[in-house]
Amino acid sequence: MRPAAPAGRGRAAAVWSGSGRRALVVAFSGPAVLVATGVAMLAWTWRAWPDPLVDFGRELYVAWRLAEGDALYADVAWFNGPLSAHANAILFRLFGPGLSVLAWSNALVLAASVGMVYALISRVMDRLTATVAGLVFLLVFAFGQYVGIANYNWIAPYSHEVTHGLGLALASLVALERWVRTEASWALALGGMAFGLCFLTKPEPFAAAFVASAVLLAPALWRRDARSLALFVGVALLPVAASAVLVGLAGTLGAWPSVIAGDVAGLRFYRAGMGFDEPVLRMAEVAAWSSIWLLTLAPALGLAWLARDTRGPAFPLFAGVASLLVLLAVADMQDWSESVRPLALVSLVAIATLMVIRWRGDRTNGNLLAIALAAFAFTHLLKMVLDVRVSHYGFALALPAALVAVTALSGWLPRWLDARGSRGDVFRACTFALLAVFAARHLEETRSRLERKTEWVGEGRDAFRSDARGILVNGAVARVRQSGAGSLAVLPQGVLINYLARTPASTPFVTFMPPEEILFGEDAWIDGFRASPPDLVLIVPTDASEYGRGSFGVGFGRSLAAWVRSAYLPVEEVRPAGAPFGVELLVPR
Secondary structure, three states: OOOOOOHHHHHHHHHOOHHHHHHHHHHHHHHHHHHHHHHHHHHHOOOOOOOOOOOHHHHHHHHHHHHOOOOEOOOEOOOOOOHHHHHHHHHHHHHOOOHHHHHHHHHHHHHHHHHHHHHHHHHHOOHHHHHHHHHHHHHHHHOOOOOOOOOOOOOOOOOHHHHHHHHHHHHHHHHHHHHHHHOOHHHHHHHHHHHHHHHOOOHHHHHHHHHHHHHHHHHHHHOOOHHHHHHHHHHHHHHHHHHHHHHOHHHHHOOHHHHHHOOHHHOHHHHHHHOOOOHHHHHHHHHHHHHHHHHHHHHHHHHHHHOOOOOOOHHHHHHHHHHHHHHHHHHHHOOHHHOOOOHHHHHHHHHHHHHHHHHOOOOOHHHHHHHHHHHHHHHHOHHHOOOOOOOOOHHHHOHHHHHHHHHHHHHHHHHHHHHOOOOHHHHHHHHHHHHHHHHHHHHHHHHHHHHOOOEEEOOHHHOEEEOOHHHHHHHHHHHHHHHOOOOEEEEOOOOHHHHHHOOOOOOOOOOOOHHHHHHHOHHHHHHHHHHOOOOEEEEOOOEOHHHOOOEEOOOEOHHHHHHHHHHEEEEEEEOOOOOOOOEEEEEEO
16 A cells, blocks of 8 residues: 655645645735736836826925925924834935935835725625725726826825825734634734734824724624724724824824814815805716716626526626626717716615614624725725715825725625526626726826826936926926025925925925915915025916816915015026926016
């Protein structure tokens, strides 16, 4: 007789048997597809992520100044939590300043977030649904460019607190889900730590994490498990307490005071973003798009019922291909940028349905996690609740709700159809066709935006592709360097020029737009300029009509503009050949 193989060799043989290989392929095929897609999207959009004038320059500038020793909230005015700015500053200290440093860091944050989404949706449904959700994340939300301002993406976000906060919120949910399954204290502690760190970013992801964590912790509350609740809360308070000691209570609270006060939210820009400027019209749009989606999905439901007595893959394949051809034929008839209008309603319906299912007896961990995800998605949408969109803030705010919708269409509804005798795989095939066209239309919009980015801005690790405004930024940077100025103020926005010229601002303030005017006050701006006047001033033409304020010096910043005109003399207009407009250069009188 042949001697028995050692136990370890036996397990290895089982893994490399036919069934073992198939299991490995199934387990790793989804993540492999997502990795390949992420790499392809990164390469396709390579160095075309930031905007040359709006927002992202602030992210680079603040990280650079903190790495140079400035103190957040003292030397650099800031209105969000302290975590992201200090994390980026640490990266600059370790690797030196550079756009590429933040880009690679953000790519890792994106990869981790996609991985956590895959893990969570695999728990509430299956790996195929999780893979489809991950593809929608990468193809539509992570790298997309749908408006003239570029930096609403995960590689060069307008605010790192948005992506860092969402990533930490997902980490908290992953850890809490593990604790619900295993009751492992370490998982509960990790969830609390991620939750506490999330508080140090922005209110939007923290509020969503709070609601979802409350759902997952509810069983502990019901059984009066004070020890578990105390562990979660205690660990969550550790980073908050450390921040209060290191940067002070005001900095630790970040944007929460302004959110509670509601002054910034009262600007027309934010009211319109929430859909509260024309609520009746926005609700009508939600109703209209809900009807469009129902009419689009109705044939798929009919095909699933008609195929109830069939077997094999032929009918799902036929249904999927037919759906794809029909959708491609009518794709130009729809404005796909507005197609996500009903996501808040979808999230609410998902919450209600899942809670009814739980009330009827499904007390599984998967059901609890599904409720938590739907609640997370709805709460994360509140900033655009009546005007949900993929573009602009939607790249982050609408993402969780979109993933819940994908899970419902690709997983929950097909399973429900299977349980009632219809063919869920037929409906799923039609859904895949719909999601493919949805992604393709958004990719086409991104492609058209990328084609306009023909100008290179910056050098070396700071180089990126831009539209024609990049010509202006390059010219302004060259002029500042030529002047030898030790300090520079760019009004009302354009601090990327400071960063690329490596010329600091003379005051803590780096942006002078209407939200900052409300947060810091124009008197504080003027006091800062009087105490430490900059060597040079650049005034960039900026239309703030979206805030309801007009241009700088007319609709906002009037007193600051008047002070600058009295203390500084305009000497030239910096407008390189090909620039769409020029900037005014002023020197002290």
